[in-house]
Amino acid sequence: MVLFFDGSNTKETAEAGIYILYPSRISIRLAVTLKGPCTNNRAEYEALLIGFEMLLELGVKRAKVYGDSQLVIYQMNEEFKSISSVSQECCKKARKLSKQFKEITFIHILSEENKVVDQLSQIASAREETPSQNDDFILQEKVLEPLSETDKEGPENILEVYRI
Template structure:
């Protein structure tokens, strides 16, 4: 599991990447509705990922974080002086005993890019978006195509129906001005 926390002027969030031995990957972006410091965001990301892994009944968990503080506090290289850091560390230690094997390793930010990107996305204010974001890979430049590169199939008419009809037939049926003369 890879985790990262981010804190900025617009808010705070976490990125969690779960990789299972069979090769599948699950990505999560969490936005925090409460104020946190950057170190607290790192711990929140870690704890959220641990709870997911526990729910999935994972027995052996290796965690990769780019937070030197989190990794070294857990591995007893650094001491947690701040009261909130002590509380976070205690929660991690309590959850860690639920796994047969649990370890935290610090990695460079370049090895934690996906969790980092997810945490930064979650930290942005984007309340005008729906909760789900679709990401599609575009493989060819728009200027390098010879027409339509994909076909859209609809289960029922939507705002895209006239556009799809135009792309398929070359004619535009204006559904909103039916019966009116232009």
């Protein structure tokens, strides 16, 4: 099974796009509006977490995960470490869920290769027209709880990431 994810935020909203592709080429596309305190990195992680939850509900044991967020992919591969408490908490949740898979691979791709989920996240924020009736996707809303005291006050302004 293949999972593509993308998260983004603007001043008004945060959103996530999730695209699951079965070996038979059948797909599930999900656009999620994230409500609550959310940095761009958290939106990326929320997209990954939602994708994980969907895969686990489907009974998937092996997955390839593609994302254009270097931070998320490299943290999941234990190549990067962040000092942001929000990113650390999100990474901890994602690693815990990832342990439920028998085999999982994380692959960084360029934004140009992640167009489907980017479009889904734009749909979730209403920045893009809803696709035609021939384009099936699920539109959801998720309310986010603050992950730390800093998260309650607003986005962290920490950009330092360390390669391990």
